[in-house]
Amino acid sequence: MPVYRKSSGETAEAKAVRVQDVLRLCGEEEGAIAAKVNGIPVDLNAFVPDDAVVEPILASTEEGLDILRHSASHLMAQAIKRLYPGTKLGIGPAVEDGFYYDVDPPQSLTEDDLQKIEEEMGRIVKEALPVERIELPRDEVISIFKEREETYKLELIEEIEDPLISLYRQGEFIDLCRGPHVPNTSYIRYFKLLSLAGAYWRGDERNPMLVRVYGTAFSTAESLRSYLDRLEEAKRRDHRKLGRDLDLFSIQPEGPGFPFFHPKGMTIVNVLLDFWRKEHVKRGYMEVRTPLILEQSLWIRSGHWDHYRENMYFTEIDGRPFAIKPMNCPGSILIYKSQLRSYRDLPLRMAELGTVHRHERSGVLHGLMRVRCFTQDDAHLYVTEDQIKSEILGIMDLMHHIYGDVFGFPYRVELSTRPENAMGELSQWEMAESALKEALDESDTPYKLNPGDGAFYGPKIDFHLEDCIGRSWQCGTIQLDFQMPEKFDVTYVAADGSHRRPVMLHRTVLGSIERFLGILIEHYAGAFPYWLAPVQIRILPVKDDFLSYAREVETALRNWGVRTEVDLREEKLSRKIRDAQLQKVPYMLVVGAKEAEGRKVSVRERTKGDLGEMGLEGLKGLLNQEFNPF
Numbered sequence: 001m002p003v004y005r006k007s008s009g010e011t012a013e014a015k016a017v018r019v020q021d022v023l024r025l026c027g028e029e030e031g032a033i034a035a036k037v038n039g040i041p042v043d044l045n046a047f048v049p050d051d052a053v054v055e056p057i058l059a060s061t062e063e064g065l066d067i068l069r070h071s072a073s074h075l076m077a078q079a080i081k082r083l084y085p086g087t088k089l090g091i092g093p094a095v096e097d098g099f100y101y102d103v104d105p106p107q108s109l110t111e112d113d114l115q116k117i118e119e120e121m122g123r124i125v126k127e128a129l130p131v132e133r134i135e136l137p138r139d140e141v142i143s144i145f146k147e148r149e150e151t152y153k154l155e156l157i158e159e160i161e162d163p164l165i166s167l168y169r170q171g172e173f174i175d176l177c178r179g180p181h182v183p184n185t186s187y188i189r190y191f192k193l194l195s196l197a198g199a200y201w202r203g204d205e206r207n208p209m210l211v212r213v214y215g216t217a218f219s220t221a222e223s224l225r226s227y228l229d230r231l232e233e234a235k236r237r238d239h240r241k242l243g244r245d246l247d248l249f250s251i252q253p254e255g256p257g258f259p260f261f262h263p264k265g266m267t268i269v270n271v272l273l274d275f276w277r278k279e280h281v282k283r284g285y286m287e288v289r290t291p292l293i294l295e296q297s298l299w300i301r302s303g304h305w306d307h308y309r310e311n312m313y314f315t316e317i318d319g320r321p322f323a324i325k326p327m328n329c330p331g332s333i334l335i336y337k338s339q340l341r342s343y344r345d346l347p348l349r350m351a352e353l354g355t356v357h358r359h360e361r362s363g364v365l366h367g368l369m370r371v372r373c374f375t376q377d378d379a380h381l382y383v384t385e386d387q388i389k390s391e392i393l394g395i396m397d398l399m400h401h402i403y404g405d406v407f408g409f410p411y412r413v414e415l416s417t418r419p420e421n422a423m424g425e426l427s428q429w430e431m432a433e434s435a436l437k438e439a440l441d442e443s444d445t446p447y448k449l450n451p452g453d454g455a456f457y458g459p460k461i462d463f464h465l466e467d468c469i470g471r472s473w474q475c476g477t478i479q480l481d482f483q484m485p486e487k488f489d490v491t492y493v494a495a496d497g498s499h500r501r502p503v504m505l506h507r508t509v510l511g512s513i514e515r516f517l518g519i520l521i522e523h524y525a526g527a528f529p530y531w532l533a534p535v536q537i538r539i540l541p542v543k544d545d546f547l548s549y550a551r552e553v554e555t556a557l558r559n560w561g562v563r564t565e566v567d568l569r570e571e572k573l574s575r576k577i578r579d580a581q582l583q584k585v586p587y588m589l590v591v592g593a594k595e596a597e598g599r600k601v602s603v604r605e606r607t608k609g610d611l612g613e614m615g616l617e618g619l620k621g622l623l624n625q626e627f628n629p630f
Contacts, residue, residue, distance in 0.1 A: 020044040020183070022054045031219075032056035033187055034067050034180040041067070043133055043180045059187070059219035069094035071131065071182040072191050072217040077101045078173035079120035080213070084109075089175070090152045090201055090210050097227065098216030102199050104152070109211050114193040117213070121191065128186035129170040133179055141165045144174065152201060190224040191217040194231070198363060205361065233469050239521035240367040246526050246583060248534070249368065249517075257365045257372030259514055264534035267563065268520075269513060271532055273353060275406075275629055276377060276510065283398060285351040285379060290331025292355060296321040301487055302330045303423055307456045311358045328354035329506055332380040333488045341492040346502060347387050351379040353513070368518035375513040381505040382490070385431075388503055392439035392461075392478060395507050399463055399476050402509055406629045407520075409465040412472075413445055416453035416460050423457055428482040433459045436480055457483040458506075467523040475516060479506040527584040527606065530626040538585045539566045539601075540576045542592035549596040553589060556616055562623065577604065586626075589619075 019042060023029040034041055034057040037048060041057060048054060057064045073092035080103055081087050090102030103109075136144075138157070144167075145153045153176050157165065168177045170185055182188060193215040201207035218224040243249045248265035251257070261269060277287065293315065299305045304312070304327065313324040325331065332350055341348065355375050364370050383391050403409045415436055418429045436459055440447050447461070454460050463476035481504040484490070491499040510516040520528070530536055537557055541550040550566050557564040567576045573590065580588045590602040594613075601619060603611040614622070 017048050018044070019046050019048055019054055022048055023056055028056045031058040031060060033059045033064055033071075033182045041180050043131075044183045046133075046180075065217075065219065066094045067180055068182065068188065068219060069099040069217045070177075071185075072188050072215060073099040073101045074131075074168065074170065074173065074175055074177070074181065075121050075124055075185055075188050075191075076117060076193070076213060076215055077103065077175065078124055078170065079117050080105065081173065082124075083113075083116060083120055088150055088152055090199075091156075092175075098194065098214060100212050100214045102201070102210040102212050104208065104210050109196055109213070111196060114196070114213075118191075118193050121188075121193075124171070125185050125188055127171065128184045130184045131168060131170045131181045133181070134167050134169060135164045136167060138163055138165055141167065141176070145176070148174075188217060190219065190221050191215055192224060192228060200361075200363070203361075230469050230471075234471070234522070237469070237522040237525045238367075239369070239518040242521050242526040243367070246534075248521070251367065256362060257360060257370075259368055259371055259373070265517070267534040268517060268528065268532060272510070272513065272517070276353075278630060279398065279402065280351050280379070283349070283394065285349040288332065288335055288350050288352050290325070290328055290335065290352060290354060292357075293317070293322050293324050294331065296323050298330050298334075299323050302333075302484065303457060303487065304330070307421060311360070313357050313359060324357045325354070326356050326358045328352050328356065328376060328378045329380055329484060329504075330488075332378075333484060333490060333504075336380075336382055336490060337488065341382070341502075343384065343492055343494050343500075346492060347381055347383040347391050349379060349381045349391075351377075354378050368514040368521075371512075371514055374515065377508050377510045377513060379505075379507045381507065382485075382492075382502040383505060384492075384500075385503055388435045388480065388505075389439045389442065391505060392436065392480075393443055395478050395505070396439065396443055396445065396461075399509060403463065403465060403476070407523075409467070409523075411463050411465045413440065413447040414450040414453075414462045414464065415440060415447050416450040416455075416462060418459060419452050419454050419456060421456050422454070424483045424486070429459065432480040432482060436461055436478070455479050455481075455506075457481045465519070467519065473515075473519050475511040475519070476509045477507065477511075480504075481506055528586075530586045530623075531628045531630070533584070533586050534563065535565050535583070535585050536563045537565075537587045537589060538580045538583075539564065539589045539591060540573060540580065541566065541568075542573050542590065544570065546591050546593070546596050550591050553591065553601060553616070560620060560623075581606065587623075 019035045019037060020029065023032055023035065032044065034044060036055045036057060037046065037052050057067065059065065059068050070093065073094065077089055077092055084105045084107060086106040088104040090104065092099065092101030142154065142157055145157065156176060165176070166178055168175050168179060168181055193213065195214045197212045197214065198209050199212040201210055216227060218227060246264065247262050248268070249262055250260045252260055280287070296314070299312070308326055312326050315322050315324065332352065335350065336348070353375055355373065357373050360370060360372050381391055403411050417433055422429060440461065458479050458481040460477050460479040462474050464472045464474050466472055484504050485501050490502060492502050494500045539550045539553055541547050554564050554566050569576070577588060584606065586606050588604040590604065595601055600613045600615050602613050603619065605611055
C-alpha cells in the first residue's frame, strides 16, 4: 500500500528527496531496509522521482529477508578479503533460508575459519559502513576489477551489455551488483556462518573449484535462534545417518548416486508401492512398464535430446545409438500408439513405477534426496480437451488423500507458466495455463503463481509438502502437454470418425520413491507409523527357555500379516528393550515364564511404554486400532 505520492508540481528543492526521507515523513521508517518506488525495489538513499509511489520493504518480510541476506553475503565477502588478502570473489546470492559466497582464497579454508570470519563480520557491523550504490561506465568498471585482479568478476562483466554498470561499495570493499542493499552494515546484526563446500565456478566441472561459504541471516535474534534450533533438529533427523542406524539403505563407493536398499528399507518401499497401487486401481489407472533403454532417435523426437541430453547416459547396441531413459513419457506414448484408440477409450490413465537414470554432478549428490537412479511414480493420462479439468480435479483429489489424509502433510501449490525455452505455439500454452488455473479455482485450492518455471513442453501445478519441522519438499506435479502428442502424431478417433489429437497429462504424486522415502525418514525421525514400519513387532524372550513360545507367537502374528521378528540374542531383557527402542520398533512383546504359562504376552508400545499383559486376541484387537490406509 503506497505511503506517499510526490507530485510533479512541487518545487525543484522538494524534488531532491530521498526514499528514507519520505518514509520518515510518513512514519513508515521503522523496520524498513529498502523500499519500492513505483513497484521497483531500491535503496533507502535513492532519490524519489516525480509522481512516485513509495512503499517500505521491511526486514521481516520475504523480500526484505532476501535483501538482508544478500547484504550479509557482501559483509561476509568483505570479512574474508580482510582476513585473507588476495582472495578472488565469484558470486554471492541470497538463497532460501540464507546466503553463500563462492570465493577463491590464497589458502585453504576449513570449518575452523568460520568463527574467525564471523568475528570479523561483527567488527564490520560495528563500523556501520555506509553501503553506497554507484553507476560507472563499463570501461571504468573493468579498470577497477582489473586493478583488484578480480578475474571472475571480469568474466561476468564481459556478459553485461549495458553501458553503465552498477556497483556497491562499503568501506574498502566494492562488488558488482544490481542491489538493493541495506543502508549501512549495522543493519546486519543477526547472522551465522554454517558450512563450507566445494563449488565449480559457474557450475562447470572444467572450471576452477571455488570454496562456497554458506551462512544465514535474520531480522531478529529470536528468528535466528529458532532457525538454528531447526537446523540442529534436522541434523538429528538426517536420513543418511538414520538410514545407517536403522539398516535401511546405503550408498556404496562402487555406485555413487545409486542407492542400495537393505531388507528393511525395501520393506518400506514395498508397503508404499502396495498402497500406491491400491489407490490407483480405485481411480481407474492401468499399470504399465516401459524399457530402460530406448533408441536415441526417440529422445530426439521427444525433445529431450535438445533440452536434457547433458543429463542422460548413452550406450550402443548393434551399432545403433541408444539412451538410458531419464523420463518415462516417450515409452508411454509408444504404448498408446501400439493400437488405434477411440474417444470411447478416453480418458486413458496409464501409471508406471519407472526406473530412470539422470546424470547429476558428484557435488550435488545427497543420500536419497539427490541420486542418479530413481523410481518415478509416473502416470500419463490421455484426454480430450473437454476432459482436462475433470481429470486435473481427480488428480488433485488423489494428492489431497495421500498427502493430507494418509501422511498428514500440509502442502502448498504453485502454478508454473511458460518458460523461455518453451516448445509449441503461444495459443496452446495459453489454453493449457487457463485449464490448470480453472481447475485450481474450481477446487478452491490456494496457489502461488510461479511465472516462467513450467516444463519445456507445458505448464504445471507443483505440490510442496511441509514436514514436521517446517521444511518444504516439492513432490507431486501435474503437467499439461500439447507438444508430445503433436511430435509423435498421437491421435484418437472422434465420435464423428475424424482423427483428433488428445491432450497429455504428466503426473507424479510421490515423485521419486527414493526421495520420498528420505523425506519420510526425516519427517518421522525414523519412527515410522505402525502401518509403514519395516518391523512392526519385536518379540523379546526373557531367556532361551521361552524361545519355543516366542516362535509360536511369531507364527500367529505373521499369519495375521504382521511384520515380526524375534530377538534371539543372549542379552538381558533391559538391553533388548533398549535396542528395540533405538530401532524404533512400534511394539515389543515380552515373553517369560508367566506369559508362556498363561499363553499371553506383555506388551510395550514405543512411546507409551508398558501396556500390561494380554492374550493374542486382545493383542489383535489392539493392533486393529492402528491406522491402516489399506
